[in-house]
Amino acid sequence: MRNTDHLGGITAFVTTAQLGSFTAAAERLGLTRSAVAKSVGRLEERLGLKLFQRSTRRLSLTPDGERYLASCQSALDILDEAEADLTSHITRPAGRLRVDLPAAFGRQRILPLLLEIAREYPELSLTVSFSERFVDLIEEGIDLVVRIGELADSSGLVARRLTTQKLVICASPDYLRQNGEPDSIDALSQHRCIVGVRRNQPVSWLMKQPNGELTRVTPPATHEFADGEALLGAVLGGCGLSQLPLWLVGEHLNSGALQEVLPGYSGGEVPISAVWPHSRRVLPKIRHVVDRLVEASEQGLLD
Numbered sequence: 239m240r241n242t243d244h245l246g247g248i249t250a251f252v253t254t255a256q257l258g259s260f261t262a263a264a265e266r267l268g269l270t271r272s273a274v275a276k277s278v279g280r281l282e283e284r285l286g287l288k289l290f291q292r293s294t295r296r297l298s299l300t301p302d303g304e305r306y307l308a309s310c311q312s313a314l315d316i317l318d319e320a321e322a323d324l325t326s327h328i329t330r331p332a333g334r335l336r337v338d339l340p341a342a343f344g345r346q347r348i349l350p351l352l353l354e355i356a357r358e359y360p361e362l363s364l365t366v367s368f369s370e371r372f373v374d375l376i377e378e379g380i381d382l383v384v385r386i387g388e389l390a391d392s393s394g395l396v397a398r399r400l401t402t403q404k405l406v407i408c409a410s411p412d413y414l415r416q417n418g419e420p421d422s423i424d425a426l427s428q429h430r431c432i433v434g435v436r437r438n439q440p441v442s443w444l445m446k447q448p449n450g451e452l453t454r455v456t457p458p459a460t461h462e463f464a465d466g467e468a469l470l471g472a473v474l475g476g477c478g479l480s481q482l483p484l485w486l487v488g489e490h491l492n493s494g495a496l497q498e499v500l501p502g503y504s505g506g507e508v509p510i511s512a513v514w515p516h517s518r519r520v521l522p523k524i525r526h527v528v529d530r531l532v533e534a535s536e537q538g539l540l541d
Contacts, residue, residue, distance in 0.1 A: 247281030248310050250274045255299055255307050331523040332361035338383045341368040342466030347540050348384055362523055370436050375515050381524055382514045389511055396516050398528055400535045402507035404484040405444055408496045413476045419499055426457040430478030432469055433459035443481040444506030452506055485541055
């Protein structure tokens with residue numbers, strides 16, 4: 239029991255140090271804030287050292303706390319490696335997989351694949367969220383995200399490009415009959431444009447110039463939506479022009495419900511990637527899902 243208390247105190251200490259507060263550590267560990275604080279307090283009492291400087295606004299590590307954190311992290315790495323060796327024979331996806339997906343693409347292309355995997359492996363449980371925001375995988379306990387766009391560098395993450403999102407500008411035939419069709423990028427300012435929003439900022443349109451150069455343009459927005467399906471609904475409803483991914487509008491272009499505009503400036507592509515935390519050994523649940531995503535991409539199922 240005493241060793242268990244020691245390990246619990248170490249886990250509470252390391253989690254608190256990584257997240258910067260007892261409240262965040264409590265959420266991660268599934269405990270109350272007071273339970274985490276008491277566990278760290280008992281650890282400090284046993285060591286006879288102060289590991290944190292406490293103030294009304296924040297926690298900071300003392301010099302002793304910084305040295306102890308480095309030692310604890312090394313010890314936990316050894317335990318993780320021992321666990322990996324012990325479970326190396328387990329190859330089937332199992333346990334809870336926490337995934338965050340972009341809303342429209344995630345629902346249309348990724349979620350059906352995740353549900354198929356869940357049916358094949360009953361030992362696997364899914365927690366799936368949909369967002370366009372930046373997600374701190376380590377802090378929020380997310381196992382895997384799929385993201386559209388260029389990725390910021392991070393030494394703590396691994397990324398695998400799955401496919402690219404091909405973009406086209408389109409409008410409904412009714413809108414074009416009433417307003418005409420733009421013949422240049424500059425002419426977009428004379429039209430009603432429907433623009434996506436991400437993190438409260440308008441999403442620029444990616445244009446491929448006739449010489450192959452890619453440029454970004456942010457047209458004056460008549461309407462702004464933070465969801466791809468809402469953008470599509472507005473364009474189908476004749477509310478204006480928008481640049482949308484081909485996977486979202488392809489069937490509507492084929493049926494004639496939408497018409498491509500400025501085709502000479504099409505051809506811009508945005509990467510779509512799977513991202514997960516770096517570790518010595520990728521868990522089977524993550525490895526299997528990433529492998530299936532790559533396979534689906536190679537078969538054209540994500541386009």
